[in-house]
Amino acid sequence: MTTRPARMAILYRMVMPEHVCPWGLKAKDLLRRQGYDVDDRWLRTREETDAFKAEHEVKTTPQTFIDGKRIGGYDDLRRFFGKPVRDPNAVSYxxxxxxxxxxxxxxxxxxxxxxxxxxxxxxxxxxxxxxxxxxxxxxxxxxxxxxxxxxxxxxxxxxxxxxxxxxxxxxxxxxxxxxxxxxxxxxxxxxxxxxxxxxxxxxxxxxxxxxxxxxxxxxxxxxxxxxxxxxxxxxxxxxxxxxxxxxxxxxxxx
Incomplete structure (x- = not known):
């Protein structure tokens, strides 16, 4: 019996003494529920976060990478897995x-x-x-x-x-x-x-x-x-x- 190799994702998220990004936690949880091992990389300071954003030309964190390709933030990750994304402007009862x-x-x-x-x-x-x-x-x-x-x-x-x-x-x-x-x-x-x-x-x-x-x-x-x-x-x-x-x-x- 052969074992399928684990799928790997790299996640960059803010984890600071005064702030732990909730969307980063959501992204990590979603990846694990989808069967991915997560290389969880913390951005521990504002300086680290700003440098990461500048390097990858992104405006927000968290950011997920799979197979060397940047997937994006939490909403992008949901789209990648074919899951619905809430529209903040949509009307609802x-x-x-x-x-x-x-x-x-x-x-x-x-x-x-x-x-x-x-x-x-x-x-x-x-x-x-x-x-x-x-x-x-x-x-x-x-x-x-x-x-x-x-x-x-x-x-x-x-x-x-x-x-x-x-x-x-x-x-x-x-x-x-x-x-x-x-x-x-x-x-x-x-x-x-x-x-x-x-x-x-x-x-x-x-x-x-x-x-x-x-x-x-x-x-x-x-x-x-x-x-x-x-x-x-x-x-x-x-x-x-x-x-x-x-x-x-x-x-x-x-």
Missing amino acids: RPVIVLFAMTALMALAASQAVLGTPFTIRAGEWFIAFSMCVLALLKLQDVERFSAMFLNYDLLAKRWVPYGTIYPYAEGLAGVLMVSGALTWLSAPIALFIGGIGAVSVFKAVYIDKRDIKCACVGGDSKVPLGFVSLTENAMMVAMALWMVFGPGAMAMA
Whole structure:
């Protein structure tokens, strides 16, 4: 039985006392998972790194060499192995899908812990309330960037600019009150107001004006396209507000 000789790759990456390049670690891991022995060569100082870049006429590290040929950085290495490379400018619904999936699981877990079963009406209420809280949290990470993106399509914010700053605080407050089931007289009108205006704004921008823009629902650096998902966020708030006021549990939550 013959043994296939090991494939060898040379990897240059920054390993300094104050900084270990994460992309270098990713490149090393990828090479090993692809069956390569890695000649791991560290660039220990900025001077070494700058000299390496100048010698090979590259702008970044890490850099991988296979069979004497420079493959390139981490993304280039992924392409070399036929693996997908993320486009940082590509639009994606993933952030919202992951958010709603997690808040749904949180709601089911809370229902199990409090009521002894995950599938309850209260779990549905918590799902919307938890979603509002997390959406507000993402917006509040950078209110200025959120409000700037929000001004692209929200009808009220265009007329009264401070509304873009107030919105995430109002959404978070309504969400927290809905989780607790307290002060329905305050949380329901807030949710109905911001959800109603949001739904109309999104519908106008997407379905009437046919605009192709990004949604600020998960923060100001979002790559989520404005559309059905954005409309769903606002519709959920409106539905929750109406349920709290007119639903079977309205008296208990008041």
